[in-house]
Amino acid sequence: MKTASLSLFTVLCSTSNAIPLQNRAKDKISSCGSDWMQIDDIKTNHDQIQRRGFNSAVDFFCDEAHDQTLGAGLYLSLATRVYINYGKDPKYYGINGYVYFEVYNKMNKGHVIDGAKCKGYLKELSKKDGKCYGSDNKDTKGGTWQVGDEDISYHAKAERTPPNFDSVDKTVVLKEAIKPLDESYRVPVPFPYYSFNDIVPIGCHIHNDYEKAQKPLYDAISAGCVSAEVDVWHRDGKLRVGHTSPGKATIQDMYINPLKALLEGTGSVFPKSPDQDFTLLVDIKSSNEMDKTWDTFVESLKPLREKGWLSYYKDGKFQKGKITVVASGNAPFDKINSNKDPERAIFFDATVQDSLDGRDKSNTYLASGDFGAAVGGSGTIKDSHLEKLKKQVKAAHDKGFRVRYWDGPDEDQWQQMIDECVDRINTDHPEKMPALDFKLNGGGCSL
Template sequence: MRRLLVLLLTAFAVAGLATPASAAAWVRPLAQAHAHNDYEHARPLHDALDQGFTSVEADIYLVGGQLLVAHDPEDVTPERTLEALYLEPLRERVLRNFGHVYPRRTPFQLLVDLKSGAEDTYAALSRVLASPRYSFLFTTYRDGWVREKAVEVVLSGNRPRAVLSAERHRLAFYDGRIAATDDLGPGSDARLTPLVSENWTKLFSWTGAGEFPPAERARLRNVVSVAHAAGQRVRFWATPDAAGPAREAVWTELVAAGVDHINTDDLSGLAAFLRDSGR
């Protein structure tokens, strides 16, 4: 009995020494939480995962054969590669969680914004994604079929649509534009364009102050309805993101409309809002 008690106490002590990363693995995933410019946080990817985010955004430049993460070209540094900040941590996480980013199977999006030349940057990205070290992570398109894996890579920014649509096998998908009739809804194909995005201010004048104009609310819900009917997800950028009633009002409308990815730089603020909303 004494030996059993010692073993139990030892087990509890070891469990209490869990690292922050392993503790974060048990956070409840938030299906609508998207980390805009995620790489600008103190701990890229990890801060978002600690809050339960299921989508993160990384801007990349092709520099000297390396895919470097930064918002502006003057900010690139050789150690901040896509592999170091995102692919390697995701690989470790998926291996630890038996094939998933979170212990509970949850879709996860890596939105890669191509900032340098579309075709050469995509070619370099394709080689990295297809490497034996990482290829098992990614949702795959092959000969008309999509096979879902732990991470779906979607390309924004300088997107080589013609190249993507011609490929019989690829590990990346296309972020369409809501204002483009070929991207949204029945004119597109979710096997190529699973996500449609747009600048909020391009479609809506409301920024959270006062009542949401009924015509704009109807437009928002129609966009989401058309996209969902075609198997696509919806995201807006440039929504109000300063803490306060206006931001909360816009977030409330986005949640009510069923927008799939809510854009923010305030990880803890959006996480608290979604959990308080029961999302």
Template sequence: MAFPTRRRVVTTALATAAAGTLIPLRTAIASEAPPARIHRPLLHAHAHNDYLHSRPLHDALAQGFTSVEADIFLVDGELLVAHEATDLDPARTLSALYLDPLLARVRANHGTVFRDDRTPVQLLIDIKTDGVAAYAELDRQLRRHRQMLTSFQHGRVRPGAVTAVISGDRAARAPMEAERTRYAFYDGRLDDLGTAATASFIPLISSSWTGAFGWLGTGPIPPAEREALRAITAAAHREGQRVRFWATPDVPGPEREAVWAELLAAGVDHLNSDDLAGLARFLHSHGRHAR
């Protein structure tokens, strides 16, 4: 099966697509008000660059998001959360912002992230540099939090309240594949579809939307691109894998909603956004909550 490999130069106005979004992050974050109540889990909601919100993790969970993303750098033996090296803060560690609060919630809720709801949460961890060394430290920290984590042991997956999926620096793949017991899984790419790597190692297939498709929500999606999109999701789902696209339009308006609707119709599992409230409203309006 031939999947799209379209590559094009992105204009200055769309330059942030390389980071996985088409909306200025400050605008998206500033427009959000703290949620008044915890919403039902949203199966398709992925908080891209989650750590840039005023309350990392907690804002997303309060909106019902079931997937959050954190970028990490290994600095002096610690995993710091930031998008750029210039933004590093020794107080903003992966444990402090994500692992410890998630474990506290799981303990408080007797084994689940969401109270009275067993919907699992995905923690997508994007390693920005030093993949092998960063994963070694990450593996150590994940093992400290293994009580809540989905694991791979003795050749099978054991579900947990939180599933850690490792993305970013591809050098982390080799040490992960070599482990007989893992507390994390790998974020694949379109090239991994149909290969020997199964869902027990690669449960998620991610790709840049603008790297594979040209349609950005204006007018109807070209039939060939719709067919290609549905072929991708069908191929992944046959293998028990989920699909996510980053760099989808994220400026509020009909174009963004058109792309999101097309992704849902094609069976894409995670919609990627920095606008928590906007994506939550869209998914609720389409009845895409857990129950």
């Protein structure tokens, strides 16, 4: 009887001071993110490349976070791979990025994370017809799930690059939220060499116009493009990067040093396909002092050359390395096999519609051309142009050269170019590459 009375007294006291049930804060989505992520795992590029969806990423995070005790005022964070489709059809548009997960403990006591509840909370962000759900493409913006009245919050946010703290695929506990890596000269710093372990290489070429590309080299490799182009000007003894005029950044800042960090970290640009080389096409814009320009160009490659990572020509054979350097623009052909490049580690970009006499694998790697000038027309590939295209591709392939066209036809014609054995699709939009069948399962004709 005494125990019962005490229990009743306790209940009465606690309820008299409690917030009425109807006024209690409910668990809810307090905000949505800004970039769309595919919810379910899918395959793109005509079912040839696997992409990880938001819900699979949630499962991974919550399994890692399960049963961990998070102290008062702290964040438990983890970043992991996710496919970002930016609100468009994920079969045709998107790129590999990251989703940053966080659990923030706002209470003045510790909190034990329950993996099952974690999954339930975060998947509310991708729930059909929910606040952060996109009905057109079955995607989610992620966001924040608030538990209770400012007690615990669960966050999920899409980012293009990995975070500034070592938290990719592993949990960390910090006093603040993780943020994307700093960008110096539009290069993530330090360069995240670990970010490309799952990337499948495809036959695309990124020509950075320095207006659309936010992170030129990083975006190219993240999309799987096996080739990238950099425009350089010789100024003050350095090769400065810029499309129409020299900028502040140098080729060392934006390309050589990041590639060096990548190869030191993983041994290959594409660890999933370690035999795949990466083409660095250097378009020399300078037209004067070519001797000094060329000397600076050769010297700039020293960090890659000393490591033995450059492709070269020796004893009558092309020796493929991790990086194949190709000179274009105002680059003088007569210097390719000169003593200015004693190891013959720089190759030429021939004009695809011109005679290829005198060009062979000792001096040339690519054959490129303006599509309108080389084939004719623009926007579409007409039957009258097709034979010319086939003839140019065959002539280059007979020599062992890869073929690329710039200012090519509209994107709905890109697949036909691949089918006609054009080796590199030239683009400033790596997010559009998932629409294409690059013949990864065989049946293609690329070198």
